[in-house]
Amino acid sequence: MKKYIGLLLLFVLTFNNLFSQDGGLNEPVTWETSVEKINDKEYFLVFKAQIEDKWHLYSQYNPDGASLPIEFDSEQKDSLFTFVGKALESETHKAFSETWEKEETFFSKNATLKQRIKLLKDVTKVEATIYGQVCKESCIQVEHTGKFDLSKATTVTEMKASNDEPKEEKKGLWTLFILSFFAGFAALLTPCVFPMIPMTVSFFTKQSKNRAQGIRNAIIYGLAIIVLYVLLGVFVSAVFGADALNELSTNPWFNLVFFIILIIFAVSFLGAFEIMLPNSWANKVDSQADRGGIIGILFMALALAIVSFSCTGPIVGSALVAAASQGEFIAPILSMLGFSLAIALPFALFAAFPGWLNSLPKSGGWLNTVKVVLGFLELALAFKFLSNADMAWETHWIDREVFLAIWIAVFGTLAFYLFGKIQLPHDSPLKHLSVGRLLLGILSLTFVIYLLPGMWGAPLKLISGLPPSISKYSESPYGVGYQKLGSGIGSVSHKDLPEGAHLMKPNDIISFEDYDIGLAYAKKVGKPVLLDFTGNNCANCRRMEENVWPDESILPILKNEVVLISLYIDDKKPLPKEQRYVSKETGKKIKTYGNKWSDFQITKYKANAQPYYVLIDHDENNLNKFAKYDPDIELYHNWLKDGIAAFKNK
8 A cells, every 4th residue: 555645654564464474395385377368359367276274375465564465476468468457356354463463365275366457469388477476384385387378268157256355455546535535625725716715605695595505516616626526537547548547656756856846846845836728718717617507617626627727636636646546547536536526515515505605714825825835745755756756766866865965945934934033925024924834834843853863874754764774875874973882793894795795684693605715715714514494575574684693692692603695586687598497396486586596495395485594514514403593592592502503523
C-alpha cells in the first residue's frame, strides 16, 4: 500500500515470519499447473498448490511488513507476453501474527491462483514462475516454474476471487479517499473558492420559489460538482489504465515529471503567478448558468470548477498524482470522489440552509495564508518524487541527509512565514498574529526540531518511508560526525577490507557474500569459516544479527576468530548465463545467486531453512553440528567456541 498525499507513505518492506527455521529437504508444497483460454490473445496460467497440514502459504495481498507474499515472474515477460493485473485467488484465511502485530492473509491445505496473461506474439508455449513463502514453526521460500502449452488450453472455469483482495484494496483506497476529502476541504479554504459560497447561496435564494425547491436545487448543484470531478478521475483512469498507472508509479521519468509539476504548483500557490484557464471559458459557461433550471445549475457547477481552477488545480493535480501512484484503475476516480465531496457538501448545505452563513468567518487575508501553507506542503512533497527518481537511477544526488536538509529548510521557512517574519506577494499587512497562525507556526517549528537529529542518524519514525533509507541511501549511515568509540575489537576501516568483503553495519563485521572468495580468505588467514545461510527478507536472521551478534561475548568472536560468509538465498541478482544450470538435487533451473546458494544448502546440508549456521574447516568439513535460530546468547557462544576448538585441534 504503498504513496498518498501528505503524511501517508509507508515504504518499509520486511518479510518472513515465525520462529526457528530448521526445515529439511522436502518442501511442504506440491504444485500442479494448467492453462485456460479466455480469447485468442489472453489466457489464465493456473497454479494449484497442495499444502501440508499446519503449513501456511501467504497470499499476494499479505500486508507490507509481514510474511513474504506470492509473486509471479517470467523471463519471457514483456517479450512474449505481459501479466494482466493480480492473479485470482481461491479462498484464503486470516489470523493475527504476534510477530508482525498484523493480520496476515494465507492459504491452508490447498490454493489455486489464476494469473492472466496477454500475448505479444503468436506463440503456443510459455513459462512462468510463482514465488512464495510457507511457514509453520519454520519459514521456507518456495517456487515453481510452470510450462504451459497454450494449444491445450481448456475453457475458462469460474473461480471466486479471494475475499481478502477487496478488503486489502479497500483499506488502502479508503485511506486515499479520506486524504482526498481533506485535500478538498483545504481547497475550500482558498481565496478562489471560499468567497463563492455566499454568492452561490444568494443565487439559489433568489431563484428558488420555496424552501423545498431551494433544497432540491442545492442537492443537484452538489451532485453536479461531484460528477464533474469524478468524470476527471474516470478520464485519467481510462487514458492510462491500471497497468500503465502501476508502471508509471515506479518509473523514474514519471516521478521526475511530477516533481516538476508539483514545483510549478507550489510556486503558483506561493504567489509567483496564477494557473488559470482562459477567461473566455468562464464567460461562456457563466452565460449558460443564467438559463435557470437544472441546465443552469449544471453550468453553475462547471463555472465554479473553471473560476476556482487557479486554487483547486494544483490540489487536484496532487491528488491525481497520489492516486496514479496506487496503480489501481479505481484510485483516481475514488480520489476525485473524496475531493469533490468535500467541496460540494458546504455549497449544498449552505444553499439549502442559508441561515448558516452567519456562522462562517469573513473572507480576508487568512485565505491567502491557507494557500501559501499549501504551497509549502506541495514544495516539500515534490522532493519525495525527485527522491524516488534518484533512487531508481541510483545517482545518490538526493541522499537521506540532502532530503532532510531540504525539508528542514522548507518547514523552517514556513515557520518564519507563519510568525510574520516573511511576507509574500499577495499577503495582507499583518498587524498581529492570530492564535491559529501562532499554533501552526509552533507546529512547523516543532517538526523542524524533530527533523534535525535525523541529520545525525536518528531514525525519525514519524516520517518513516518518506526520506531515503538510512542503511542503503545515506552519506553517513553511522551519523554525521560519528566516531567509533568501541573497544577496538577487530576494528577495520573500509580501506583495510579484504577483496570481495564488506562491512555489516552497524557492528562492522567483515563478511563475504561469495563462498569461494570467503573460503580462500579463510585459508589465507588460518581461521575457520562460519557459513551463514540467510535472506534479505528473513526476520529471524535479523533478530540474530541485531540481538545476539552484538553481544560482548559474541562480537569479538565474529570479528577476530572466524571468517563470516553470508549466503543470501533470496538474492535476485541474475547469474551470468555461463554459470546457470539445472540442479541435480531438485531439478530446478538455477538462474540467480539466491538460487545458487539455496541449491548449495540443499545439496550439501540437506536443509533449506534460514538462518542456518555451519562452522567448517578449510577442507569444507563440518566442525560441529549446525546451529539454527535461537536467541539464547550463551548457547550460541558455546556453539561457536566448540567449533573453533575443534578447528584448532585439527
